[in-house]
Amino acid sequence: MIRKLFSLSLLLLTVMMFSPTFSTLELAILFSAAFLSFLWGSMGYVFLALLGILLVYRSVPGVYGLLTLSLSIIYVESLHLARRKAPLGHYVVLFASVLLAIPLYYTALMTSTFLPSLSNTSIAAIFIVSVYVLLYVVIKH
Numbered sequence: 001m002i003r004k005l006f007s008l009s010l011l012l013l014t015v016m017m018f019s020p021t022f023s024t025l026e027l028a029i030l031f032s033a034a035f036l037s038f039l040w041g042s043m044g045y046v047f048l049a050l051l052g053i054l055l056v057y058r059s060v061p062g063v064y065g066l067l068t069l070s071l072s073i074i075y076v077e078s079l080h081l082a083r084r085k086a087p088l089g090h091y092v093v094l095f096a097s098v099l100l101a102i103p104l105y106y107t108a109l110m111t112s113t114f115l116p117s118l119s120n121t122s123i124a125a126i127f128i129v130s131v132y133v134l135l136y137v138v139i140k141h
Contacts, residue, residue: 003082007075008038014071018051021060021068030054037076041083044076066105066128070098073132081139090139097135101128 011034019027030050037044051072055065077094104127 003078004038007078007082010071010075010078011035011038014068014075017064017071018060018068021058021064022054026054034072034075037079041080044079048072048076063102063105066101069128070101073098073128077135077139086139093138094135097131097138098128100131104128104131 015027015031015034018030022030030047033043033047033050037047048069051069055069060068074094077098078091081090081094108127
């Protein structure tokens with residue numbers, strides 16, 4: 001129960017972060033999808049997809065969008081870990097791996113001057129998806 005309350009507080013923090021960016025209707029859709037993921041696990045991935053689409057649609061720049069998406073991934077995966085009653089070490093791996101997206105973003109920002117026509121955000125998105133897949137594989141085994 002404590003773990004789910006932690007996830008719920010993380011959801012509130014995430015909603016507070018992206019509330020100035022989105023309209024009331026978009027916030028209602030995002031919050032309902034996020035809250036439904038609290039009840040049904042697969043809805044969390046719908047929430048992440050909707051958030052990603054809205055972040056791209058609204059052209060949310062740089063670290064702000066990346067941090068919002070990172071906190072949302074941590075929320076969805078912490079719910080998954082709470083359902084599985086995972087040990088505390090899994091939460092530490094979750095936080096460390098997802099928050100590594102921020103230094104990876106700055107690495108991508110520095111290397112983007114040498115890469116042909118890829119935007120910094122697309123490189124950072126590739127990095128965060130790679131880190132997420134790595135985390136998913138580590139936790140599943």
